[in-house]
Amino acid sequence: MxxxxxxxxxxxxxxxxxxxxxxxxxxxxxxxxxxxxxxxxxxxxxxxxxxxxxxxxxxxxxxxxxxxxxxxxxxxxxxxxxxxxxxxxxxxxxxxxxxxxxxxxxxxxxxxxxxxxxxxxxxxxxxxxxxxxxxxxxxxxxxxxxxxxxxxxxxxxxxxxxxxxxxxxxxxxxxxxxxxxxxxxxxxxxxxxxxxxxxxxxxANLGFAAETWLNGQQRPRMGNDVFGAFGRDFTTKDGEKLMLLAITPKQWSKALEALGIGSEVAGLEAEIGVSFADEGLRFTHRDRLYPLFERAFARKTAAELAPAFDAGGVTWGAYQPLEAALEDRRxxxxxxxxxxxxxxxxxxxxxxxxxxxxxxxxxxxxxxxxxxxxxxxxxxxxxxxxxxxxxxxxxxxxxxxxx
Structure with missing residues (x-):
């Protein structure tokens, strides 16, 4: 105290x-x-x-x-x-x-x-x-x-x-x-x-109320998707679930770099005619982006991805039970x-x-x-x-x- x-x-x-x-x-x-x-x-x-x-x-x-x-x-x-x-x-x-x-x-x-x-x-x-x-x-x-x-x-x-x-x-x-x-x-x-x-x-402060007032209906369910940005849980080669979040342009570029899918995403941008530097567009086209990320995660284990993410400053987190959290030094x-x-x-x-x-x-x-x-x-x-x-x-x- x-x-x-x-x-x-x-x-x-x-x-x-x-x-x-x-x-x-x-x-x-x-x-x-x-x-x-x-x-x-x-x-x-x-x-x-x-x-x-x-x-x-x-x-x-x-x-x-x-x-x-x-x-x-x-x-x-x-x-x-x-x-x-x-x-x-x-x-x-x-x-x-x-x-x-x-x-x-x-x-x-x-x-x-x-x-x-x-x-x-x-x-x-x-x-x-x-x-x-x-x-x-x-x-x-x-x-x-x-x-x-x-x-x-x-x-x-x-x-x-x-x-x-x-x-x-x-x-x-x-x-x-x-x-x-x-x-x-x-x-x-x-x-x-x-x-x-x-x-x-x-x-109201978070925009939930205004969104519904103006649209006439509340936001639909999206599972673990982060609304308005790119974020979701993905499964690694060894079955671990990791949460990946890319809100800022830097977070996005570092995630692509760590996963090695920059060229694939660039090809998708050219096909659709957008730039995913915009977080709203990443959210809008998430159904096209998710398969690229799912395949990239499935190619590597959590132990391989963790140091790559950390080295690139990627925003990510592992799902863990409270028993494991109690042993987490952070x-x-x-x-x-x-x-x-x-x-x-x-x-x-x-x-x-x-x-x-x-x-x-x-x-x-x-x-x-x-x-x-x-x-x-x-x-x-x-x-x-x-x-x-x-x-x-x-x-x-x-x-x-x-x-």
Whole structure:
């Protein structure tokens, strides 16, 4: 982690992916992130993947570096504690990340009554408050009908929670932006970030929406073809599948050179009357180009092609399972981003710190996720100023719990 946000106190009341990701990124940049959960854990505390000992690897991954408070949110006194944490005083406090509903005990109006300059970033499903999650929003956007093999009408869901992750990153950016505005005297505010709006805006930003608006129909399935450029998987002589991508003229020329098919492609250009220096034309005529590349790949093994591609600066990649990726020095093995630490489950395995590298700063050690309720007494005392007697009373009443 880094210390760019050291001194900031962010309170998180959340579950699942988007909001916890926001808190994770802020914690990895040095903020003190305090997460409150129901005693016994929220709806994501036992979420898969689970280790055989029952620990959620998912929960450990998304909550690294945070503090944990366990409180009974079903009781008025427990809800009051959550409200007071979100709106606790301090120049660097009053920052709240949540995916709780717009209305209810964590509504902005109720929290703002406790602190007028509160900043709240609220993850939502649909902008109208309807229930929605990554996979249902993705289904509504049309992407599953664009994904998958040509000629197959079944929708294909991708396994990456892309809208959750994008929303979490956007919320971290939005919170820091709102904090900068507050520091300039512009007060607090609530920022609502629905997955539906993040998804729709992204589809528009990338041209997907405009393409469909103007053409009257969405983009058809293209299998593994890269839209608008030359890119696809090809099979080598020894059966390995390699991804080749040629977007720029240099990438294209180097690929032809490495594969030894420059003259064949030049002949095709002369026949059609085009120049494949244009990436759009490479895409338009890909069905004529693919056989030339398929034959070239089939003549050589992956071990022969790899050094030729690398020597020419060709953009390519091998398909490999995660087991192999874990041994890849550029990804996991020997990557300084990762550090083997002991997690609250008692397991020891590598975990990443802040994803960005700041050459001018030292990346600090990776901090594990907390045990549920590990910091309950500390936070109640230091943030809310409660005395030991009051904290003991709350424990005795079952309102809060310590790990």
């Amino acid at each position: 880094y210390e760019l946000l050291k001194g900031l106190r962010v309170v998180e009341g959340s579950a699942f992916v988007a909001a916890p990701t926001c808190g994770l990124y802020l914690a990895q940049m040095g903020a003190e992130v305090i997460r409150f959960d129901n005693i016994g854990g929220g709806p994501d505390f036992r979420r898969w993947p689970l280790h055989e000992n029952g620990a959620s690897l998912y929960w450990e991954g998304l909550n690294k570096g945070k503090k944990s408070v366990a409180v009974d949110l079903g009781r008025p006194e427990g809800r009051e504690i959550a409200q007071r944490l979100a709106a606790a005083p301090g120049e660097d406090g009053g920052l709240f990340v949540t995916n709780f509903p717009v209305e209810g005990f964590l509504s902005y109006e109720k929290l703002q009554a406790l602190r007028h300059d509160l900043i709240c970033v609220r993850v939502m499903g649909w902008a109208d408050g309807s229930q929605g999650m990554d996979y249902t929003i993705n289904a509504a956007l049309g992407l599953p009908q664009m994904t998958g093999p040509v000629g197959d009408e079944r929708p294909v869901n991708h396994v990456l929670a892309a809208w959750d992750l994008l929303t979490g990153a956007y919320c971290a950016f939005a919170l820091v932006s709102a904090l900068l505005a507050r520091m300039r005297g512009q007060g607090g505010r609530e920022i609502r970030a629905p997955l539906s709006d993040i998804g729709a805006a992204t589809m 990804l996991f093995k020997d990557n300084p981003l990762f550090e083997a630490i002991q997690h609250p489950s008692g397991l020891t395995y590598p975990a990443p710190g802040a994803m960005g590298t700041i050459p001018q700063d030292r990346r600090g050690p990776v901090r594990p996720a907390p045990r549920l309720g590990e910091h309950t007494d500390e936070v109640l005392a230091e943030v809310l100023g409660l005395g030991s007697g009051e904290i003991a009373r709350l424990h005795d009443a079952g309102v809060v719990a310590q790990a």
